[in-house]
Amino acid sequence: MVWWTCRARANDPSRPIHKRRKCEKEVENLQLPTQSLSHADLCDTKHQLPIQPQSGAVPKLLIGIDNCHLGIASTTIAMRKNGPYAANTELGWVVFGPTSPRPPEPSICLHVDRSADDTLHNMVAKFFEIESFGVRAATPVECKDDVRARAILESTTSRVDGRFQTRLIWRKDEVYLSNSYNMALKRLESVEKRISRDESFASAYKLMISSYVEKGYARKLTPLAAASITPRTWYLPHFAVVNANKPNKIRIVFDAAAEVNGVSLNRYLLKGPQEYKSLPSILFHFRERAVGVCGDITEMFHQVLIRPEGRCAQRFLWRDGENKNSPDVYEMCVMTFGAACSPCAAQYVKTRNALEYNVEDPYAARAVKAILNFHYVDDFVDSFDSENEAIAVATKVRDIHLNAGFELRNFTSSSAKVVTALDCVDQTKTMGIKEGILLEKVLGLHWQPSIDCFNFVLKFHKVNASVIKGDRPPTKRELLSVVMSIFDPLGFISHYVIGAKLLMRETWRKQTHWDEPLPDKIIESWEKWRKQLPAVTAYHVPRVYFTIGKPEELQLHVFVDASETAFSAVAYWRAKNHYDEISVAFVSAKSKCAPLKPLTVPRLELQAAVLGTRLLQTVREEHEVVIN
Known part of the structure; x- marks a missing residue:
């Protein structure tokens, strides 16, 4: 490519004064490549142009963007069919384009991959959603989509035979969906291939579908229907998903995000307002009192009926693994796992059922409060001052849920008396038993009820085991997967996680390809970070803030700090009991990387102060204790 300014006319004294302008500034040592223009490049033109051949010429003129109009051509002449071209501009004649008579070879594209890594994208989105809790700016005003979703739920939800029935939350009234039969058939064939290879999977999948029909969650349509x-x-x-922590249990997910001609069911459905309490807020309350209690609602989404006229949008194909037969058509009669509106609709039904309950009984009033404030989707997580209060309230919560067809079960507690009273015999939430230690999963955190502490069990199921063992370094994609797999909503190990986030920041700075090995310097930092994993696994945090009893005086202390690479904030309780004994308890921490664009340390200190102020306000608002 050649672009050569033959004569700058902007300051030509022969031009009228009103057309002269100063547009040139001498800059030494531009370090730009040399350019050449030969007689052969100019011989084909029929026009006599004031253009001279050049050899090894170095550009000496830079034109700023404010004067880009000087490069606009008033006349353009093609010297050959494929160039170069001569153009007359405010700065004189310029030549640009290829000087070789041989046309460029056509580009050949062998493969185009438009698939997105949705799993990794969702992990990152969830990670930063939790990270930003309590320290993001003001809550936005409710959007019109949420207003519409709320109106639909309020106008279409009603009780039917001891359960609630509602409709899908359509984005608009007029909906025209594509024919998705062939897409669903191909996906069924994919599932059937796995069924044919894995006998245990086949048995579990068939049992799950048949149980849906037996329970009334799904029904088989007649050929006419x-x-x-x-x-x-x-x-x-x-398709089936298997929880890595529960390998013997599968869950069937209906893929409402599957597309046909760029259209999916979820694109026509609204998510609706996300009105359930945030996960860290519930965990805050779980740590306030002496007796912790947890439970969950079995198959919560499936207890909410869909109005008959909307069930045609929830059809699916099944032939019990017999791929030689034509598939039968079924339809889901209830909310499904996978539909965008299911969490919102289930939350609305749960709340409405609780608000309709008679709260004359004081335990009933406390139970309603527990349903409104201490549930995260289908998980019940609460704490109480005494065992008797825990038993009475949890029992009432279970009774209220039954009025809507919800079954609260799998109770766990830090008190053996509470577990016995609530008849907790189903231990499906058990994570594992190591050396006699029973671990439970509470909103994603590992809880050891016997000593009433939170533990950290870091298992990176989506990353090759050789990376975690240190047999080979991770790629940029694997490093991101490791960092995003760490679940720490309260910041217990933020001092450890910030190191991983700084590693990610360095990979962005180096602009490493997603699937290439990391640079040596980053690999050294990765190895130092990876070797700390055993120490983090041995980390224990008491669930209860006030281990010396109910505080008579309570102070909240927030510390902030910043460096050139990161800034953070951390909150502690300082409690004094009736006997003037003092205890200090960790509440929450937030850490953030400094921007890639360098900032001064004083400015980062101010950022840390903002972070700490927001954390303080959140801790104060999300706890029920009295802060002196």
Whole structure:
């Protein structure tokens, strides 16, 4: 490519004064490549142009963007078919384009991959959603989509035979869905291939589908009903997910995000307002009192019925693994795992049922409060001052849920008396038993009820084991997966996680490719960080803040600090009991990397102060204790 300014006319004294302008500034040592223009490049033109051949010429003129209009051509002449071209501009004649008569070779594209790594994207989104709790700016005003979703739920939800029935939350009234039958059939064939290879998986999958029909969650359509098609008819592909912590249990997910011609069911559904309490807020309350109690609602989404006219959007295909037969058509009669509106609708039903309950009994009033404030989707997580209060309130919570068809079970507690009273015989939430230690999962955190402490069990299921063992260094993608897999909503190990986040920041600075090995300097830092994993696994944090009893005087202390690479804030309780004994308890911490664009340390200190102020306000608002 050649671009050569032959004569600068902007300051030519022969031009009228009103057309002269100063647009040139001498800059030494531009270190730009040399350019050449030969006689052969100019011989084909039929025009006599004031252009001279050049050899090894170095550009001496820089034109700023404010004067880009000087490069606009008034006349353009092609010297050959494929260039170069001569153009007359305010600065004189310029030549640009290829000087070789041979046309450039056509580009060949062998492969185009438009698939996105949704799993990793969702991990990152969830990680930073939790990270930003309590330290983000003001809450935005409710959007019109949430207003519409709320209006639909309020106008269409009603009780039917001891359960609640509602409709799908459509984004708009007029909906025209594509024909998704063939897409659902191909996805069924994919599931059937795995069924044919794995006998245990096949048995679990078939049992799950048959149980859906037996429980009334799904129904098989007659050929006549299946032939009836409406603009809202949609066939949902389905697949099984296996929790790495519960390998013997599968859950069937209906993929409402699957697309046909760029359209999916979820694109026509609203998420609705996310009105459940934040996860850290519930964990704050869980640590306030002496007796902790947890439970969960079994198959919560499936207890909410869908109005009959909307069930055609929840059809699916099944033939019990017999791939030689034509598939039968089923439809889900209840909310499904995978539909965008299911969490919002289930939360609305749970709240509405609780608010309709008679709260004359003091334990009933406390139970309603527990349902409104101390549930995270289907998980009940609460704490009480005494065992008797815990038993009475948890029992009442279970009774209220039964009025809507919700079954609260799998109770766990730091008190053996509470567990016995609530008849907790189903231990499906057990994570594992190591040397006689029973670990429970509470909102994603590992809880050891026997000593009433939180533990950290870091298992990176989505990352190759050789990376975690140190047999080979991670790629940028694997490093991101490791960092995003650490679940620490209260910041117990933020002093450890910040090191991983700084590693990620360095990979962004180096602009490393996603699947290439990391630079040596970053690998050294990774190895230092990886070797700290055993220490983090041995980390224990008491669940209860006030281990010396109910505080008579309580102070909240927040510390902030910053460096050139990161800034952070941490909050502690300082409690004094009736006997003037003092205890200090960690509450929460937040840490953030400094921006890639360098900032002064004083400015980062101010950022830390903002972070600490927001953390203080959140801790004060999300706890029920009296702060002196």
